[in-house]
Amino acid sequence: MISLAARDVLHAWGKFVFTGVGLGLLIGVTLTMAGVYRGMVDDAKVLLNNSGADLWVVQKQTLGPYAEPSSVHDDVYRSILGMPGVASAANVTYLTMQVQQGDRDVRVMVVGIVPDGPGAPGYLLAGRQIVRSHYEAVADVGTGFKLGQVIHIRRHNYTVVGLTRRMVSSGGDPMVFIPLRDAQEAQFLKDNDAILNERNRTAANPAFSRPDVLEAVINSQSNNPFVNAVLVQIKSGFTPEQVAESIRRWKRLQAYTRAQMEEILVAKLIATSSKQIGMFLVILAIVSAAIVAFIIYTLTMGKIREIAVLKLIGTRNRTIAGMIMQQAVGLGLIGFIVGKISATVWAPMFPKYVLLEPGDALRGFIAIVVICILASLLAIRAALKVDPAEAIGG
Amino acid sequence: MARDRGIFIEGMRKRYGEGETAVDALKEVNMQVMPGEVVGLIGPSGSGKSTLLKALGAVIEPTAGRMILGDEVIYDNGWLISDLRALRRDKIGFVFQAPYLIPFLDVTDNVALLPMLAGRPNGESRQRAVELLEALDIAHRAGAMPSQLSGGEQQRVAIARALVNQPPVILADEPTAPLDSERALAVIRILNQMARQYQTAIIVVTHDEKIIPTFKRIYHIRDGRTHEEAGEGREFE
């Protein structure tokens, strides 16, 4: 027996291929949407991995430092260092802002780090780590900066001494690392005019009218003794939860383990986005099903005469149903191949990371086959209702 | 009466619908066509030709009567749908007014499809198809698609398809309607030749004045009743 489905498709391949390509682009969009979600999850994991921390110590009753603002005194790390099980602890600050890169504005996350401490970029593509305590920066290649270029952050210029990659915030913004002190200042200080205004306002306050008090107040205002979190690495032989628990108890601070941070980032921070994408996937699946159903139905209706003749000359219903279903699945196959290729081609062009997982492709493939089979049922029903007597006519 | 092969119909009736609106499309049909014989079936519009063809073609079930195909009693007290499908495939050949070839199969496979549907291997089916295409003088177009053939060529392919399973009976519905008289006569000549060669009983439903004189025997159908008549049986070769 020959394949009626294949012969029919080969005969009218133009219509079939065009539909397949259209469906494929839709499937490409679907796979990309899934990839956007995976990219978001991966960004979150990369963020946690790259910080090199086992524990995140943040302000009490916050989900900081990524999902909520958190502020911790910058001397807290010293007392944490003295606790049992703590191998190292380092302050870190995070500040998302726009910086000028050439003629364009890029949104970056400025990370204040202690060189060599947890939180410093672990891997450099080029250049070196920050060694001076001021005005040096390591930038993610995603920012577009090159070695030796200057980044203007608030009041200061930072020279790019190193480049790293895949260092992004949970929102996908590339990171710029600068020394902690500078970052604390950047977070606190706005610009010269703002400082001037603040000083004038303080000086005008009668409560501070004694000269020595005014001096002290202005001094305390012009430095920032806070950081967003303390990153802690623990010694072997201790569990993260053990150490986290004693920090919570003795330091009146919140401490999150790696697993808890992941829960916060994936389940809370990107939960709404993932629902958003989930809705998209559902709609795309319905639209794809409608397209396949419509086109297969139309192709089948165009063959009613032939189907009546096939039935009259003794073709089984099963053979006819198989022919239609094979065509629907064939359409899905073309669509999947086109979709996979197009998603792979356009994914790198997206501004944020798009992670195309083979598992998603496989699930997508199974979904497409199922959708095509379901979508062909309408056409099969119509074909099976065709009366062989129609071939004889009136 | 020799009933082996050929087709024999006795007292066939067909009623569409029930009660008030019932239509008696066939009231009394008696026919017999012997192997190797080509008979005409003619009648005015609404007389029941299509209904009879559908009953003979095993796509509708008559209300009463007997039908014997070859040596098999097809209808006496009732029949099964699944049997009808195999019956149509193996025992009845169809030729229509339009050739109704499958547009996505080439000429050979249009003919070979029937034995393939009956479970014959592809190679054997194609070989049988090619033999018939040769007999019908159309083998040189074996690889063409139906849309690349002329109307007369398509009709010859349709005849090859009707013959390929060597059915005892072929039903032809207005097979010459779209053809000019020369081609129409050629089709009739082929049908006669094939009827003799394969010992097939062929019933040709027609209005076509060009071919009516060629039948030796004609069944007239009027108001659901058949009447047998001798035809002119004019030689056309």
Ligand SMILES: Nc1ncnc2c1ncn2[C@@H]1O[C@H](COP(=O)(O)OP(=O)(O)OP(=O)(O)O)[C@@H](O)[C@H]1O
């Ligand atoms: N499915 C049906 N239901 C009810 N009545 C029908 C049906 N099919 C045919 N008839 C009726 O049966 C009678 C015979 O119809 P049939 O189609 O067999 O005629 P015909 O000889 O083929 O006519 P024509 O030459 O116009 O095609 C007509 O009166 C027609 O209205």
Ligand SMILES: [Mg+2]
């Ligand atoms: Mg009719």
